[in-house]
Amino acid sequence: MIRPRPASAIPRGRLRLLAVVLGLGFLVVGGQLAYLQILSGERLAALSDRNRLRLRPIAAPRGILFDRAGLPLADNRPAFTLVVVPREVPDLGALVDRLAALLQTPASELRDRLARVSADSPWPIRLSRGLTLEEVARIEEWRLELPGVTIEVEPQRAYPGVRFAAHVLGYVREASDQDLARSGLRRGDLVGQSGLERLHDEHLRGRDGGEQVEVDAYGRMIRILDRREPVPGAHMWTTIDRRIQQAVEDALGARAGAVVVMDPRNGDVLALTSHPAFPVERFSRPLDRETWLGLVQDPTRPLLNRAVQGLYPPGSLFKIVLAAAALQSQITTPFDRLPCPRQWVFGGRPYHNWEDHDRGALTLHEALQFSCNTYFYQLGLKLGPEKIVQMAEAFGLGRGTDSGLTGERGGLVPSPAWKREALKDKWHPGDTVSLSIGQGLITVTPLQMARMMAAVANGGTLWKPRLVTRVASADGRLVHEEAPRIQGRVEMAPVIFEFLREALGAVVAEGTGKQARVPGVSVGGKTGTAQTHEFKSDADRKRRDQDHAWFAGFAPLDEPQVVVVVFAERAGLGGQVAAPIAREVLKAVFLEKVARAELAR
Amino acid sequence: MFRVDRRLLVQFDWQLLGLAGCLIVAGLVTVSTLVPRLGARQLVALGIATVGAMVILAVDYRTLARWACWGYGFGLMVLLAVLLVGRSALGARRWIAVGPVSLQPSELFKLAFIGTLAVYLASRESSRPGWDRVIVPLALTLPAVALIVKQPDLGTALTLLPVAVALIIVGGARWRHLAMLAGCGLAVLPVFWFLLRDYQRERILVYIDPSRDPLGSAWNVIQAKITIGSGQLGGKGLFGGTQSRLAFLPERHTDFVFAAYAESWGFLGAAALLVVYALLVLRGFEVATTARDTLGTLLATGATVLLAAQALVNLGMVTGLLPVVGIPLPFVSYGGSALLTAVGAVALIANVRMRRFA
Numbered sequence: 005m006i007r008p009r010p011a012s013a014i015p016r017g018r019l020r021l022l023a024v025v026l027g028l029g030f031l032v033v034g035g036q037l038a039y040l041q042i043l044s045g046e047r048l049a050a051l052s053d054r055n056r057l058r059l060r061p062i063a064a065p066r067g068i069l070f071d072r073a074g075l076p077l078a079d080n081r082p083a084f085t086l087v088v089v090p091r092e093v094p095d096l097g098a099l100v101d102r103l104a105a106l107l108q109t110p111a112s113e114l115r116d117r118l119a120r121v122s123a124d125s126p127w128p129i130r131l132s133r134g135l136t137l138e139e140v141a142r143i144e145e146w147r148l149e150l151p152g153v154t155i156e157v158e159p160q161r162a163y164p165g166v167r168f169a170a171h172v173l174g175y176v177r178e179a180s181d182q183d184l185a186r187s188g189l190r191r192g193d194l195v196g197q198s199g200l201e202r203l204h205d206e207h208l209r210g211r212d213g214g215e216q217v218e219v220d221a222y223g224r225m226i227r228i229l230d231r232r233e234p235v236p237g238a239h240m241w242t243t244i245d246r247r248i249q250q251a252v253e254d255a256l257g258a259r260a261g262a263v264v265v266m267d268p269r270n271g272d273v274l275a276l277t278s279h280p281a282f283p284v285e286r287f288s289r290p291l292d293r294e295t296w297l298g299l300v301q302d303p304t305r306p307l308l309n310r311a312v313q314g315l316y317p318p319g320s321l322f323k324i325v326l327a328a329a330a331l332q333s334q335i336t337t338p339f340d341r342l343p344c345p346r347q348w349v350f351g352g353r354p355y356h357n358w359e360d361h362d363r364g365a366l367t368l369h370e371a372l373q374f375s376c377n378t379y380f381y382q383l384g385l386k387l388g389p390e391k392i393v394q395m396a397e398a399f400g401l402g403r404g405t406d407s408g409l410t411g412e413r414g415g416l417v418p419s420p421a422w423k424r425e426a427l428k429d430k431w432h433p434g435d436t437v438s439l440s441i442g443q444g445l446i447t448v449t450p451l452q453m454a455r456m457m458a459a460v461a462n463g464g465t466l467w468k469p470r471l472v473t474r475v476a477s478a479d480g481r482l483v484h485e486e487a488p489r490i491q492g493r494v495e496m497a498p499v500i501f502e503f504l505r506e507a508l509g510a511v512v513a514e515g516t517g518k519q520a521r522v523p524g525v526s527v528g529g530k531t532g533t534a535q536t537h538e539f540k541s542d543a544d545r546k547r548r549d550q551d552h553a554w555f556a557g558f559a560p561l562d563e564p565q566v567v568v569v570v571f572a573e574r575a576g577l578g579g580q581v582a583a584p585i586a587r588e589v590l591k592a593v594f595l596e597k598v599a600r601a602e603l604a605r
Numbered sequence: 606m607f608r609v610d611r612r613l614l615v616q617f618d619w620q621l622l623g624l625a626g627c628l629i630v631a632g633l634v635t636v637s638t639l640v641p642r643l644g645a646r647q648l649v650a651l652g653i654a655t656v657g658a659m660v661i662l663a664v665d666y667r668t669l670a671r672w673a674c675w676g677y678g679f680g681l682m683v684l685l686a687v688l689l690v691g692r693s694a695l696g697a698r699r700w701i702a703v704g705p706v707s708l709q710p711s712e713l714f715k716l717a718f719i720g721t722l723a724v725y726l727a728s729r730e731s732s733r734p735g736w737d738r739v740i741v742p743l744a745l746t747l748p749a750v751a752l753i754v755k756q757p758d759l760g761t762a763l764t765l766l767p768v769a770v771a772l773i774i775v776g777g778a779r780w781r782h783l784a785m786l787a788g789c790g791l792a793v794l795p796v797f798w799f800l801l802r803d804y805q806r807e808r809i810l811v812y813i814d815p816s817r818d819p820l821g822s823a824w825n826v827i828q829a830k831i832t833i834g835s836g837q838l839g840g841k842g843l844f845g846g847t848q849s850r851l852a853f854l855p856e857r858h859t860d861f862v863f864a865a866y867a868e869s870w871g872f873l874g875a876a877a878l879l880v881v882y883a884l885l886v887l888r889g890f891e892v893a894t895t896a897r898d899t900l901g902t903l904l905a906t907g908a909t910v911l912l913a914a915q916a917l918v919n920l921g922m923v924t925g926l927l928p929v930v931g932i933p934l935p936f937v938s939y940g941g942s943a944l945l946t947a948v949g950a951v952a953l954i955a956n957v958r959m960r961r962f963a
Binding site: 026033048 | 730771774775777827830831833834835836837838867871872875876879882883886887890893894899902906910913914917920921924925926
């Protein structure tokens with residue numbers, strides 16, 4: 005049974021080869037040991053004596069955010085950071101109290117930052133960022149009594165204004181526990197938390213470098229043993245126009261609301277604002293409890309980006325959708341007329357126009373121009389909910405724009421099917437009546453309205469709102485590029501678009517949007533006033549100061565280059581509040597034309 | 606059932622036992638002085654490993670090798686299970702919990718892997734050497750490597766490769782085939798490299814060479830070098846190791862245990878440990894040469910190369926010659942599964958030796 009193999013079958017040579025290779029490996033290790041322990045032994049023993057090595061992280065500068073002309077929207081400037089190496093501190097508790105006194109911050113805040121770190125950690129911990137010169141001077145004065153404390157100069161985010169473009173740019177914060185679990189981050193690293201800072205955070209962040217430094221007993225540097233240069237973050241070129249953004253924020257002023265300026269030819273977002281905004285720069289330093297609660301509990305909700313997170317009824321802006329649906333389905337033609345009474349009774353309930361007098365029978369053109377509610381109630385009923393919903397969806401309403409901005413919401417275009425599903429309720433004709441003037445359950449975001457208005461202006465192309473054109477590393481290599489992208493197309497006869505543009509031109513020229521007129525530039529647009537509450541009495545109905553004011557328009561009329569959507573929260577009538585804001589924005593956009601026209605006059 | 610022939614006992618390889626014993630004692634002492642609590646746990650693991658070694662010694666290696674094939678298949682499934690339900694530590698899923706014990710299946714899998722390759726190559730010994738002697742072992746290796754890399758445990762995966770290569774060489778593959786295979790591998794790598802995006806390349810580079818990350822592994826390495834070097838010729842003595850005791854040295858009882866050992870015992874102690882390893886490896890090859898059949902030769906070769914490769918990669922990393930990949934030093938590092946595997950590998954070599962006449 006046992007078959008001893010012939011001696012020739014034993015691969016002696018090959019086994020010997022393996023043994024030699026492995027033996028050589030052990031020899032090399034032995035050589036390295038001799039080098040370390042005998043040749044360099046004394047030097048290394050001296051180093052270990054009182055382990056006199058320090059680690060100094062070198063923070064990578066975060067990539068710069070540029071506007072479309074190359075002006076910086078978010079830049080870096082050097083700032084002082086207070087750093088502590090816990091291992092070198094004999095008494096951490098005493099040190100924290102001392103530093104708290106010197107910096108005049110609550111000791112609990114500093115203690116929190118050391119809470120998750122072991123007391124003999126050799127890693128430098130950032131205790132406080134953005135120290136003032138006085139604070140630095142005070143620390144330096146007590147230097148000798150603060151072992152283990154150093155002040156490093158690190159790049160910190162700098163912005164053109166305290167709240168400038170806050171909701172677009174977003175903010176950076178020190179990595180939270182969740183961030184740390186997610187990826188190769190270290191405690192104290194800055195991470196983009198919202199807006200564009202978050203969208204391409206991975207590229208913007210860069211990679212930190214570091215130094216291993218040998219120091220003497222007093223902590224003074226003797227020499228650098230090893231140094232890795234930080235890799236700066238990639239720069240980002242945005243579509244924002246800093247000048248227009250500034251004009252938009254000036255125009256909106258202190259009102260709560262949002263403004264979006266978009267190029268209808270490619271979807272570029274030239275400006276986007278939401279007010280009230282938060283102080284961007286304040287966020288890169290650790291927030292104390294009060295500041296945080298103040299921002300979160302603020303009833304004006306400064307953290308809400310109203311342009312993409314705010315859901316509001318579109319009000320009369322929605323009449324554009326009705327007009328398009330009616331013409332496309334040939335329910336009406338530009339020549340047909342419907343009455344526009346002061347009051348219109350349906351299902352035993354009176355529905356009112358916003359005006360107090362009867363305008364007689366109007367064409368669709370005139371109905372848009374005067375924004376006649378009673379006309380559109382009747383038109384809506386003739387169309388039926390399906391056709392209205394279909395057209396609204398074609399224009400991208402109730403559907404997110406994929407802008408990449410944090411927390412963008414979709415909104416809702418209610419349909420009979422949706423109501424049956426979600427509310428377990430029948431669709432009533434009254435629902436159609438409300439929907440016809442953009443009221444009821446329908447909600448949209450200002451950015452969606454901009455996308456829709458751009459489609460009206462450009463003949464039906466639904467562009468993805470583009471905020472970023474490219475991201476390129478500091479040495480010029482392209483990391484990310486974004487071409488304009490079409491999200492959909494509204495299939496309608498060109499004459500219908502032509503009709504809509506013409507009618508919207510009339511709205512501004514001699515209708516409800518007169519306040520949006522700009523000298524030297526032809527403007528088209530639509531006003532909207534969205535009810536936010538039920539009317540209890542006739543007098544109540546006249547109080548419009550709690551309504552949302554809308555204006556969505558484009559210019560120039562014949563060859564639209566820019567779309568402006570203004571939303572003012574609980575501010576009053578669209579024509580009186582929102583249209584003038586749009587006018588100011590358009591004046592800034594067409595600065596030269598306006599100036600020339602005013603000179604000629 | 607296990608009727609052990611008395612003649613086998615006479616043939617037991619005391620030299621092998623002595624060498625492995627030296628390493629285990631060195632490890633136990635070092636770990637116990639660093640973290641006493643873990644020394645006791647390691648002793649328990651040693652007890653379990655001894656029982657395991659007895660079982661391996663009692664069964665003829667030809668039977669063991671047959672079991673190994675089943676173990677290989679089962680092992681692949683367990684590795685898959687670890688990926689899905691394993692306990693993660695330090696960002697990697699390597700452990701699986703069996704009652705109160707956490708097992709690291711990829712460790713024990715190594716032995717089953719050696720057995721399977723050896724069985725296949727031994728079965729082909731009388732046929733003409735063709736491509737099958739290269740391709741089939743590789744086909745057995747790569748899925749396992751892929752699963753372990755995915756955990757991610759680059760270190761363990763990398764130790765399987767030298768074992769596979771050694772077995773293919775000793776298994777009688779033609780040099781021509783080996784050279785062509787190596788050529789293909791080298792040719793494909795750069796193509797693959799150019800297909801990657803910049804940041805992906807960067808990730809791979811950091812993975813292969815974490816010292817690109819200046820404050821992470823580079824710190825470990827420079828501290829390990831200081832720790833080793835400061836031991837100088839004679840060492841600081843058992844309790845004199847300031848570097849390791851003060852926790853400057855990271856992973857001081859696991860992957861970097863050798864640094865702590867070298868600090869205490871100096872160059873003399875460290876070199877002695879190297880000599881013990883080298884003797885163990887030489888003994889392994891001697892057993893492989895004198896084995897009764899090809900299966901025995903292959904099993905002894907696989908077990909020897911496994912131990913040697915792990916030891917060399919670990920020592921290279923700790924002394925700063927190789928990039929940091931997490932591999933324990935066999936017999937010495939703290940860790941039950943790793944100890945079990947190392948002792949198992951030695952028992953396998955002893956098994957082959959005991960039965961060289963029977």
